[in-house]
Amino acid sequence: MARKVSRKNAGLLKWIRAAAFIALTGWALSTLSFTPIAAAWGIAVGIGATALLAPGIAVLLSIVAMGIPLLAADFIVGVAFLVIGFAASQFLSEENGWPFLLTLAAFMFTTIPGGPVWAVAIVAGYIMGSSEGAAAGVLAILAIEVAGLLAGKPGLGLVHAGGAPAAALIDVASGPANLLSFDWLSASLDTIDPDSLLETIGQARGKTLLAIQPLLWGAGAAVVGAIAKASKDRSRPIIMIAAVGIGVAVLAAGSWAAFRSIGDAPPSVAQFGLALVTSFIAALAYIAVWERAFPRIVVKQAMVKTGTMSNEDADVDELLRLIANAEDELATKHTTRATVMITDMKSFSKMTEEEGSFASAKTIQRHRDLLLPVIERNGGRGKSTGGDGLVAAFQSETGAVQAAAEMQDLLRERAETHSTERAIVIRIGIASGEVVLDKGGRPFIGNGLNLAARVMNLADGGQIFVTHGVADAVGALPGISTASHGDFALKNIAEPVSLVEVLWMPGQQPAAPLIQRD
Numbered sequence: 001m002a003r004k005v006s007r008k009n010a011g012l013l014k015w016i017r018a019a020a021f022i023a024l025t026g027w028a029l030s031t032l033s034f035t036p037i038a039a040a041w042g043i044a045v046g047i048g049a050t051a052l053l054a055p056g057i058a059v060l061l062s063i064v065a066m067g068i069p070l071l072a073a074d075f076i077v078g079v080a081f082l083v084i085g086f087a088a089s090q091f092l093s094e095e096n097g098w099p100f101l102l103t104l105a106a107f108m109f110t111t112i113p114g115g116p117v118w119a120v121a122i123v124a125g126y127i128m129g130s131s132e133g134a135a136a137g138v139l140a141i142l143a144i145e146v147a148g149l150l151a152g153k154p155g156l157g158l159v160h161a162g163g164a165p166a167a168a169l170i171d172v173a174s175g176p177a178n179l180l181s182f183d184w185l186s187a188s189l190d191t192i193d194p195d196s197l198l199e200t201i202g203q204a205r206g207k208t209l210l211a212i213q214p215l216l217w218g219a220g221a222a223v224v225g226a227i228a229k230a231s232k233d234r235s236r237p238i239i240m241i242a243a244v245g246i247g248v249a250v251l252a253a254g255s256w257a258a259f260r261s262i263g264d265a266p267p268s269v270a271q272f273g274l275a276l277v278t279s280f281i282a283a284l285a286y287i288a289v290w291e292r293a294f295p296r297i298v299v300k301q302a303m304v305k306t307g308t309m310s311n312e313d314a315d316v317d318e319l320l321r322l323i324a325n326a327e328d329e330l331a332t333k334h335t336t337r338a339t340v341m342i343t344d345m346k347s348f349s350k351m352t353e354e355e356g357s358f359a360s361a362k363t364i365q366r367h368r369d370l371l372l373p374v375i376e377r378n379g380g381r382g383k384s385t386g387g388d389g390l391v392a393a394f395q396s397e398t399g400a401v402q403a404a405a406e407m408q409d410l411l412r413e414r415a416e417t418h419s420t421e422r423a424i425v426i427r428i429g430i431a432s433g434e435v436v437l438d439k440g441g442r443p444f445i446g447n448g449l450n451l452a453a454r455v456m457n458l459a460d461g462g463q464i465f466v467t468h469g470v471a472d473a474v475g476a477l478p479g480i481s482t483a484s485h486g487d488f489a490l491k492n493i494a495e496p497v498s499l500v501e502v503l504w505m506p507g508q509q510p511a512a513p514l515i516q517r518d
Contacts, residue, residue, distance in 0.1 A: 007294045014052055017096060021055075022048035024104040025062045031111075032069040033172040035179050040065075056093035059100045063089065068179050073170040075188040076197055077150060091135065095128060099136040106140040107147070110157035114274025116282035117157055118220070118255075122247040125221030126228050126240075126287050133225045137217035145213065149204055158255065158275050160213060162204035169200045209258050216254040220247045240291065244284045252276045338393040339400040339432045339470065340443050340452040341380065343371070343407070345388035346425040346461030355422065364388055367424050370414065371407050378403035381441035389426075393443045397432060397466075397473040404428045404464045405480055405504035412462075412505070429456025430466040432473070451497070454490040458499060458513035465513070468498035483510035 007013060026044035034040035043065050051058035063085035071078030085092075092100035102120050109115035120140055125133035141159065148154075148161020152168025155161050176184040204210060224247035231239040256272070345351075345367065352360040368384055375382035375392045379399040382392030394400040407428070415423035433448025443449045451467065459465040466474075471482050481503045487496040501510045 009294055013294050017055065017098075017101075018048040018051045020101050021051040021058055021062070021097070024101055024108065025065065027108055028062075028066055028104055029069075031107075031172075032066060033175050034065070034069050035175065035177055039180055051097065055097035056089070059093045059097050060086070060089055062100070069172050069175055070170065072175045072179060072184045072188055073172050074150075074197075075192050076194060077170055078188075088139065091132075091139070094132065098127065099124070099132075099139065102136055103140040103143055107144060107156075110144060110159055112157070113268075114271045114278055115157060116278040117159065117275060118248055118251040118279035119283035119286065121217040121221045121251060122224050122244055122279065122283035123286050125224035125247060126243055126283075127290060128221075128225070129229065130222040130225030133221040134218040137221035138214045141214050141217040145210055149210075150200060152200075154205065158272060160206055160209045160259070162206050162210050163200075164203050164205065167200045167203045169196055208261065212258045212261070213255070216251055216258065219254070220251040223247055223250055237288075240284060240287050244280055244287065248276060248280045248283070251279070335434045335436050335446060337433065338395065338435050338437070338443065338448060339397045339430060340435055340446075340448040341375070341382070341390075341392045341394065341400050341404060341428060341430050342385075342449070342452045342456045343390045343426045343428050344456060346427060348388040351422065363422060363424065366421075367426075370410060370424075371426075374406050374410060375403050378406070381437075383440070383442045391443055391449070393435060393437060393441060397430075397470045398477070400430050401464075401466065401470065401474045401480070401502055402477065404430060405477075405502065408462060408464060408504050425461035427456055427459035427461055428464045429453060429459060430464070430470050431455050432467070432470055451490070451493060454493055455497065455499065458488065458515060459501075460511060460514060463511060464502035464504060466500050466502055468500055471500040471502075479506070480504055485510070485513055488513065488515070 022044045025047050026041045029040035029044060030037060034043075043061075047058050047061045047065070050061060063082065067078050067082040067085065070081050092103070102124055106117060106120040109117040109120065121133075121137035124136040124140075127133065128136055144156055144159050145161050148156045148159065149163045150169045151161075151171075152163040152165045153161045154163055224243045227243040227246065228239070252272075252275075345364075348360070351363065355363075364384075364387075367388075368390065371390060372382050375390070378394070379396065380392040380394040380403055382390050385391050392400075392403075394403070407426070411424050411426065414421070429452045431448055431451035433446065433451055435443045435446030435448040438444045455465050455467060465485075468484070471484075483501045483503060485499040485501060487498050489496050499513060503510060
């Protein structure tokens with residue numbers, strides 16, 4: 001079965017999104033003095049209905065609708081808005097249009113004294129992640145700055161815009177009585193003046209602050225996104241409170257310092273403090289509802305394509321590929337922490353060449369029949385990787401290490417007592433971490449599986465390598481000793497890993513990891 005990441009109550013979420021499109025687009029058109037006003041709200045309702053089926057198209061329609069009054073006010077500004085809007089539409093349509101809605105919400109909050117304008121960057125970071133959330137936050141603040149500058153506004157709420165009333169380029173309030181007649185188009189074309197746009201930009205006040213504000217919003221969103229990603233359960237209240245609190249603190253402190261850097265104070269200290277409180281409350285409330293009412297869920301789907309590997313037969317390379325492509329989406333409540341074991345048969349390719357596919361298949365089956373019961377006996381749930389290896393999940397590090405030692409000892413005894421059979425020699429890697437389990441409790445994907453595979457790759461036949469964390473958790477076991485090999489930088493693993501060899505046989509001497517051998 002294939003797996004698709006969706007959200008609980010997705011049907012309700014579609015209607016909420018449509019309502020948000022209606023409310024925010026209607027508000028935006030009203031603010032832009034779209035006339036007649038009844039037509040503005042009619043367009044907003046139509047866009048909301050479109051959002052039910054195609055949010056991306058709804059975003060484009062909203063951009064076109066908002067571009068009309070801007071074209072009437074200043075043709076060059078209107079064209080620039082449409083060009084930039086179309087260029088950014090793909091990003092604005094991500095997550096079913098949430099970046100677009102967040103940008104409109106940011107505009108709306110600037111019109112409310114002490115409104116929760118910083119909540120937009122916080123929500124963007126928490127919901128969309130560090131990179132995309134930061135991009136959404138930067139886009140929102142840039143749009144506000146440009147709008148205020150062109151309208152000749154020194155500031156919009158707590159956002160410095162740098163505009164000068166005398167240099168205002170657009171005045172939507174004095175637009176035509178009926179924008180839909182397009183009688184205004186000829187007059188708008190006649191008044192094209194490119195120099196006026198450059199003059200307005202050149203007269204902007206506090207250009208340093210205009211540059212700092214996007215950096216602050218991007219940083220606030222990135223910090224919140226990083227906290228959410230690093231937490232094992234992002235729906236925990238303490239995680240949400242910490243993320244929102246730190247994000248608001250970054251934006252508030254940074255904004256205050258930025259205003260002071262140009263020798264000015266925020267428009268109103270009281271308004272500044274109120275915005276801090278409302279931003280914290282609004283962001284926390286939004287995120288809490290999002291995580292509790294609309295959490296991510298993994299939905300199983302029937303496979304349409306033929307010839308793909310099932311979960312039961314996926315090999316290690318396929319598992320690692322899936323980790324790289326899908327781990328962020330699967331790292332939800334469906335993950336659990338477990339100790340993961342991965343094995344690999346030494347010289348399997350050589351054996352296949354020498355003995356043929358049929359004999360090799362019999363050897364693989366014998367290897368499974370011998371070792372899977374050992375895994376089960378020690379509290380693990382294992383399966384074949386689809387090739388010459390096994391993968392298993394254990395609830396305890398001790399069970400995994402005991403199973404690994406028994407497996408190696410069993411194969412050694414088998415080789416001594418069945419001299420006519422080709423000896424089976426395996427290497428084993430063990431690590432603990434987050435992992436997604438299938439219905440049988442066997443590992444399918446996750447950080448723990450990735451780490452165990454990388455650890456195993458350093459071992460040779462007959463060796464058991466574990467992480468230092470696993471070795472510490474196990475402690476001393478009868479007949480088993482350990483030897484530390486130091487820290488190693490492993491592919492796709494962020495931090496160096498301390499490697500420990502499990503010496504499962506009396507008198508066994510540690511052997512250097514493969515990458516250290518001549």
